[in-house]
Amino acid sequence: MSYVDGVTAAASEPVGADARKTLEQHAAALLRHTAEGTFPLASEVMAFGADHYTSPERFDAEKRRIFQRVPLVLAASCELPGAGAYKTLEVAGIPVLLVRDRHGKAHALLNACTHRGAAVASGCGSAGRFTCPYHGWTFAQDGALLGVASPADFGTVDKAMLAMKRFPVTERGGLIWAILDPASTLDPAAMLGGIDDLIAGFNLADWTMIESRTLHGPNWKLAFDAHLEFYHLPVLHRDTFGPERSNRAFYFAQGPHQRVIAPQGRPGTTVPDDLYALARLPAPGEPLDPLLMGEWILFPGTSINTFYIGGIRCVLVSIVVPGAEVGTSTTTQTFLAETPPDEESRAAMAKLCAFLAHVVGDEDLPTSAFQQKVMATGMIGEVRFGRNEGGLQHFHHWLDRVIAADSTELANLLAAPCRP
Structure with missing residues (x-):
């Protein structure tokens, strides 16, 4: 060696x-x-x-x-080897969920349910969807809100407006890079x-x-x-x-x-x-x-x-x-x-x-x-x-x-x- x-x-x-x-x-x-x-x-x-x-x-x-404006390396691409593979981490107090969807695209999401902010995932693993352990709201691999538990009791919501916060992300050089600002309009690949x-x-x-x-x-x-x-x-x-x-x-x-x-x-x-x-x-x-x-x-x-x-x-x-x-x-x-x-x-x-x-x-x-x-x-x-x-x-x-x-x-x- x-x-x-x-x-x-x-x-x-x-x-x-x-x-x-x-x-x-x-x-x-x-x-x-x-x-x-x-x-x-x-x-x-x-x-x-x-x-x-x-x-x-x-x-x-x-x-x-810096950490909310520049592209950050969050993982190697091979850490998400297939559809549904995910990894959670925290950067400067920001909880992040990395996940690869069924089309092979990597997503960087704020690891927080849009109902009341509970984490929807922990550690790493593989999942077809993510279910909040607090009230049971479910989210797709790209962060889209799929379902609200007991919807008739909860009331009407606009699911499209309640997707998980998405961070700009790119895969370059076998690494996953993201800008940890969901409002950023910058392209991490260009930076x-x-x-x-x-x-x-x-x-x-x-x-x-x-x-x-x-x-x-x-x-x-x-x-x-x-x-x-x-x-x-x-x-x-x-x-x-x-x-x-x-x-x-x-x-x-x-x-x-x-x-x-x-x-x-x-x-x-x-x-x-x-x-x-x-x-x-x-x-x-x-x-x-x-x-x-x-x-x-x-x-x-x-x-x-x-x-x-x-x-x-x-x-x-x-x-x-x-x-x-x-x-x-x-x-x-x-x-x-x-x-x-x-x-x-x-x-x-x-x-x-x-x-x-x-x-x-x-x-x-x-x-x-x-x-x-x-x-x-x-x-x-x-x-x-x-x-x-x-x-x-x-x-x-x-x-x-x-x-x-x-x-x-x-x-x-x-x-x-x-x-x-």
């Missing part, structure tokens, strides 16, 4: 010409820096108020201006800035879900910051990843999204996405895997990493979202395999899943929780991101840009493939 920070391309779904050109530019830069022994750094150290992690006012702005094209090689829609778990943590940004730099790896994770891990990272941005890539391959391992071992760009017709190495960061809170177990490519999709309060968050780790594993490989995957849960749940999140505690005292006025932590600088700059943008500016800001 090997651990590799990387993402590879599936031959059945090659990336488009424009996306490949971008990926080749990234790869050429990596090879050039490796050959020259150079390493790019941010222009200066960035400082901002520590209350960004503790202020209820800032948190409220993030919930309203991905080209990142969906860059990750198209995953073809995650056809993968197999191995397991999923949710970890609880502090403020969502503190929980997610650890995904955006490798500076801490040989220190905080010295007993898990080892002290020999590089603390450097290359960063490549696509609008608010980015890739975080280690400056060399893993010693003693041979994996299909090791660009450094190939030492050149893949030729036409060769696998695209080396072009897609790195940890993918999908704004505002999703990370994708790739692993190889028993010759099977796997991914860990980590989704970090705010809790209902400023000092709470959840990290959902979903582990997927490109092909159904045999018993031995599945056992190895389960072992890796437990290891990754330990790294995040027992090392990253407790550290972040202490940061939250000390910042809440008000005794630390500022936090700083070094020149070697460009991914953090990029992420926090984009948080401010999105919060400040009005609806028209936001659509334009996120719509086209762009550069930082």
